[in-house]
Structure formats: structure tokens, C-alpha cells
Amino acid sequence: MKISDVAKRTGLDAKTIRYYESIDLVDSPPRRENGYREYTEQGIQQLGFLRKARKFGFSINECRALLALWANPNRRSAEVHGLVTEKVRDIDVHILELKSMKKMLSDLLAQCPGDDSPSCAIISKLAAE
Amino acid sequence: MKISDVAKRTGLDAKTIRYYESIDLVDSPPRRENGYREYTEQGIQQLGFLRKARKFGFSINECRALLALWANPNRRSAEVHGLVTEKVRDIDVHILELKSMKKMLSDLLAQCPGDDSPSCAIISKLAAE
DNA sequence: CTTGACCTTATACTTACTATAAGGTTTACA
């Protein structure tokens, strides 16, 4: 299977697939005589796994760990559990930060007339000592 | 005032201040005879403004626009209002994405034993077709 | 037989810094 077909099937961009190969996140697939990459089911599965893991918010390095755990039949599910628990905590922190930013901005919005006048609580707040 | 003092006063790192100057986000301050940057109140105010705008989540380019609006006595507060409204929308989208990720991960966590066994709903989900 | 859609590589760009190297200056202290 050629790279563009793999791209279609996995939902990844062909460039992204080459990029993952370049950083050794996935194995290099064999090549045809003309140099084109020829993917096996194995490689396609890996890329599909990556697609999903990335969508779940895991970083490339976390994906590396997850791929290794996936490949290891002696893995302890506790390890996966730990990794994911930490990721959920990260997400929580991130959400709280965003909520705080949103609240501050919304409060300021309510005080800014939003008309043709130059006076604006937002600018004032940013300029405040 | 020297750069490290400005850093202390604004809460920005000295390197960040030099970086902001290198991308023309702020005016280059005058120099002493020895080549050291000598900041005026003007420059310090700008940097303080940037610090706050960045903490509110504005990108460097949005900060550029905000700085211009701040400097413009004929600004229309509607412009600031629009910029901030859009930012709040961005934040909302981001929060929703994170919440969705969190929910999916939490659901999977509940199904993963988290013990010494290799079977794990998380890995299975990622590997699923 | 040529046009367009693929494929290849290498390189640069993106965001917003952060780190490093290699050197010059100033300040504190013995």
C-alpha cells in the first residue's frame, strides 16, 4: 500500500507519516523498486494507533511509550493506567488555566463599551502598573 | 534601568525581553557607552503590558495589535472588544476539546484494571480499527 | 507524448521562547 492510501486509511497526512518515520517513531517500511514506500499491515496499524493516541492528546514522546507498551505482551496495565492518569491531571490543570483566563477576559469585556470611543477597560487593565 | 532590573520589575525573563526586541515587538532601548541596554519608563511600560497580555493568553501577533491599539489615542474600543471576544471564543473551543479528551480518557481509565496484568482497555482502544 | 498526479529528498518555516557558547564589563571582597 502506498503512502497516500495509508494516509487516507489512517487519517494522517502523508507528510506527517514521513515525519514520524524521520524521528524514528515508527519503523521504516520496505521500499518498492522505484523507491516508493510500501506499507505492510503492521506499519499501518502502528500509524492508526498513533493517530488515535495523538487525538487523545498524548505527546509524541508519550506515544512512544504507549507504542512500546502496546508491543510488549508482558506489560503491566498499571503502567498504562499511570500514564493516562497523569495525562488526565495535565488536562485538568490546563482546563483550569483556560477557565481563569476566560473569566478575566469576560469580566473585562463587560466593562468595555465596544463602540467608537477610545476608552476601554481592557487596554487600561493591560496598561495598569 | 538595566535589563535584569526590568526583568524583575515586569516579571519577564531578560532573555524574553531581548527576544521581544529581536522580533520588533518592542522598540529597541538606547544603549549605555558599554553597550548595555538602558531602559526608559516608556519601554518598561510596554514590556509590562506585554507580560499581562501574554498571561491573558494573547499570541505575540495579537499582542502586536493590542500594543498598537494602546498607542493609538483614536482607537475604537469596538476593535479591542472584537479582538477579545474572539479570544474568548477560542478559549471556549479549546476548553471543549480538552473536556472531550478528558472524558474519553476517564472512561477508559475506569475500564483498565491498573494491575500487573497486560490486558488494558486503553491500549485496546488505541489499537482498534 | 505530454499533462497531471503521484512519489522522493532536503531544507526552511512556524510559535514563543530557552539554552549554549564565547566573549566583554562591572562589582564585591580579600
Place this chain on the structure above:
DNA sequence: TGTAAACCTTATAGTAAGTATAAGGTCAAG
């Protein structure tokens, strides 16, 4: 007076996770 720490300077490279571009080779259709 010497020297060592703590500044300051610049230029360059690295980070995350791709995306874009250039320059070229290959393949299928009309």
C-alpha cells in the same frame, strides 16, 4: 591590586509537532 562572581553582549541552535517549499523522479490517462 587581583580575581572571581555576576552581570552584560551577540550569534547560533534547540524545543514540539508538524507544514511548506523546492527540485526532481515516476506513473497512468488521454
